[in-house]
Amino acid sequence: MAVVLVSIVAGCGGDDPDPTARLRVLHASPDAPNVDVLVDGNKVLSNVPYSAVSSYLTLTAGTHRITVNAAGTATTVIDVSPTLAADGAYTAIAANFVASIQPLLATDQTQAPATGQSRLRVIHAAPDAGPVDILVNGQVVLSNVAFGAISSYLPLAAGNYNVQVNVAGTATTAIQATVSLGSGVNYSAVAIGSVKTAASNPLGLKVLTDG
Structure with missing residues (x-):
């Protein structure tokens, strides 16, 4: 399973880091191809196959644009901008058949x-x-x-x-x-x-x- 994980952590001046949240992704669309996942335009997961779940990615708390593309393409099948609370953990699920694919966001x-x-x-x-x-x-x-x-x-x-x-x-x-x-x-x-x-x-x- 070729899954590339990249943690995105934005720092700030001084010794106190910005508040962070954690997000993982589950590919649960049974007839969809492998997918890439991008956060704010940066690819964080590559070539994710059906039923694979990522580790938690660390993000700054706040609103992020999350897009899911057919692997290796610019074809976007999911485009959402959830707000992630400080210290929160979330599971984003790519669900439904590919023709009607939709995101489910669970607070863990x-x-x-x-x-x-x-x-x-x-x-x-x-x-x-x-x-x-x-x-x-x-x-x-x-x-x-x-x-x-x-x-x-x-x-x-x-x-x-x-x-x-x-x-x-x-x-x-x-x-x-x-x-x-x-x-x-x-x-x-x-x-x-x-x-x-x-x-x-x-x-x-x-x-x-x-x-």
Whole structure:
């Protein structure tokens, strides 16, 4: 996976640095080509393939223009200018099919839960999966979750969990995975892939460590 990471940190006079924020990028558009990511016109990620997630990039806090191009071209498919808060951490997701590609911006939890505890949130980024229910160890914890939704963090004891993504209101399971949650750690479980692209990029969970 050829991913080039460049941290952009703008300094100021004296010994006190400008406030900073952190941003990472997940390529979750199942039929899109590899992409380049630019921040304020500077390429910070190159040739990012589907399902890859970058490390956190450090940026000055404030508003930044983020563009996503087809790799090696000037063809821009996403162009947004989010405002990043000082000390904040964010996950930007390139979601949906390439013809309707859109950004999802999630604010990541940066404070660790107590020892022995964990937090897990769910992000629905599978464009043709329809509304879904999320089950943890057989119990429904989130109902009728629409594409593009970003849940709140759910507190859970550290340990291993069976996570199912079901077609909403049914027992039909589209995704099933065992998720291991560490003590004092926050996670995002991102539903990615597609029914249409099942042969190459099937439905699945991408589990990220947050903050």
